[in-house]
Amino acid sequence: xxxxxxxxxxxxxxxxxTLAFQQQGGRRTGGSIGKRSAELKRQHALRKLIRASxxxxxxxxxxxxxxxxxxxIGLGGFMLTLLALAAAVVxxxxxxxxxxxxxxxxxRGDVRATVGRTQLWLExxxxxxxxxxSRLLDGIGLRLxxxxxxxxxxxxxxxxxxxxxxxIGEHLPGMVASYTRIPAHLRGEQRGGKTADxxxxxxxxxxxxxxxxxxxxxxxxxxxxxATEARYxxxxxxxxxxxxxxxxxxx
Numbered sequence: 688x689x690x691x692x693x694x695x696x697x698x699x700x701x702x703x704x705t706l707a708f709q710q711q712g713g714r715r716t717g718g719s720i721g722k723r724s725a726e727l728k729r730q731h732a733l734r735k736l737i738r739a740s741x742x743x744x745x746x747x748x749x750x751x752x753x754x755x756x757x758x759x760i761g762l763g764g765f766m767l768t769l770l771a772l773a774a775a776v777v778x779x780x781x782x783x784x785x786x787x788x789x790x791x792x793x794x795r796g797d798v799r800a801t802v803g804r805t806q807l808w809l810e811x812x813x814x815x816x817x818x819x820x821s822r823l824l825d826g827i828g829l830r831l832x833x834x835x836x837x838x839x840x841x842x843x844x845x846x847x848x849x850x851x852x853x854x855i856g857e858h859l860p861g862m863v864a865s866y867t868r869i870p871a872h873l874r875g876e877q878r879g880g881k882t883a884d885x886x887x888x889x890x891x892x893x894x895x896x897x898x899x900x901x902x903x904x905x906x907x908x909x910x911x912x913x914a915t916e917a918r919y920x921x922x923x924x925x926x927x928x929x930x931x932x933x934x935x936x937x938x
Contacts, residue, residue, distance in 0.1 A: 720828025723799060723835065724806030731785045739779040746771050787811040790864055794856025798843070801856040802835035808860055815867050817874075817884040823891045830898045831855060837905040850917030851901055854894075858924035862890050894924070 719725035750768040754760045760768065788804040795801070806828050813821050834855065841848055866874070866887045874883040881889075897916075904913040 719806065720810055720824045721802065721806040721832045723803035723832055724810060724828070727803045727807060728785060735779060735783075739776050742775040742779055743772055746775060790860055793860055794852055798835050798838045798848075798852060798855075801852055802831045805856055805860055806831060809863065812860075812863050812867060816863070817888065819888040820866075820884070820891055823888065823895060827859070827891065827895055827898070830895065830902065834898055834902050834905070837902060841905070845914075847914035847917045850914070850921045853921060854898075854901075854917070854924065858921070859894055862887070862894070862924065 719728060746768060750760060750764065753764070785807075788808050790808065793801060793804045793808055795804075809824055809828070813824060816824075834851070838848055838851060843849075866883055869883050876882060901913060901916055904916060
């Protein structure tokens, strides 16, 4: 348990350092916000590479067999083969593109899959977010990696685990989706003394702190305390998906 707590502390320090860097102006607009989403991208790139390699092999085999049958393919056949190779590599290197998961499909499969899909989805929404909220995503992505690793070692049948998964796969992205449903020209208008941009940034900052709190409870092995915290978060953020324009749950 002491080792797990030390690992947890190291992860949280790294996440805090990255978050501080982002808040000071750093921003990775095209990069992954977490290890799991980066892994999914690598797997997708590897599949494309395999398909392109197979296509190259088939084209070369076809050119070789044709040359044997007709006694050579000549300069024209050689040029056609090169064009076919180039077309196959370019096309299969670009397509199919990595599909962004649907909002309703994020919380499916095991916890690692949920974390990865949520990270990919958040990355896809980043261009639509105000800069302060966008800068928070890197710290959230690191925290999701840590929380997902911790949850993977706990009985998935625990009610608290289900509540935490809903926070990761439903309530957090639901808050962002709630913001993006607001027309762009209305996001700067104040409602209740705050703009939608400010509400989103504050909401993401609170979720960042609350993911930290959940992670600490998991590191301490206190499932009862985790369940209490998870129920509170489920109550607070649980209606983010159902109420368009509402960025946080009831206070």
